[in-house]
Amino acid sequence: MSQKPLLEVENLRIDLSIGDTKFPAVQDVSFTIGRGETLGLVGESGCGKSITALALIGLLRHPLSIGGGIIRFDGREIQSLSPAQMRQLRGDRISMIFQEPMTALNPLSPVGRQIAEMFVLHKGASWRDAERQAVEALASVRVPAPERRVKDYPHQLSGGMRQRVMIAIALACSPDLLLADEPTTALDVTVQAEILDLIRDLCAERGTAVLMISHDLGLIANMCRRVGVMYAGRIVEERAAEDVFRAPSHPYTSGLVASLPLLGARARQGRHRLMEIAGVVPPVAAFPAGCRFHPRCRASTEICVAADPEVTLLPNGGSVRCHHHE
Known part of the structure; x- marks a missing residue:
């Protein structure tokens, strides 16, 4: 892979207009994808994964709009391109597999x-x-x-x-970047495996970079080298896939990983109880103050309610947005 990223997203904000008021459906989202690399984006439904992909490809429609930030593709800022310029780019150098083909x-x-x-x-x-x-x-x-x-x-x-x-x-058209939004939704497991193998083989053959969007952690672990975990419109953790699943840093990521079923003796003996994350993702118009995950977090303290956590760079690479990540 080239050392210069193919895609750079810096502090992306996507606004949802309700009447005369704009709410940040996605805020301060930053990530990069190198040439030929596969980045996974995971999180519950409603956290902003799909609209982030639509923003990258210029398909946001009212009441959604880009409210700020930079989308840089192959060194060129594309967030302000005209519809005609985006049509030239879309389908040729950037393509998307949509969630429901029908x-x-x-x-x-x-x-x-x-x-x-x-x-x-x-x-x-x-x-x-x-x-x-x-x-x-x-x-x-x-x-x-x-x-x-x-x-x-x-x-x-x-x-x-x-x-x-x-x-x-x-x-x-052999694009440089493929956005795959839940590419195996509603397919049985055998067909899912065939589709994923197909995407992996074709992209490896053509050197295509991939943004893989899913709430299926097994799929992401199988397909991606790095993983971004999204919650309530923000990326709360972004690290190598192996680190995310072996030792997650954010409580939300820990909850997602703990919700996975285990194989082996403990599972057969019925000693493993799946963990659930209490509550639901808050609506865009009612994101809580402070850390957006604190109403559902078992490790929440006063600072989580009072202050919005900053992004912290981790010593072994990646980043996390949490007051208590250590």
């Missing part, structure tokens, strides 16, 4: 034409050549009989096949 794919267009459109718009190919490349793209994601499948509509495909089509569209 809503992301056009139900009125054959999947082959939807793939071919990428080659026409971004590579200047003729429709005849693009349709041939669409067949090759389906073959690359291991869709059987791709010459026939290019004529199918999304509703004619299984969930796993639709997800493969989404991957084919996202990787059609």
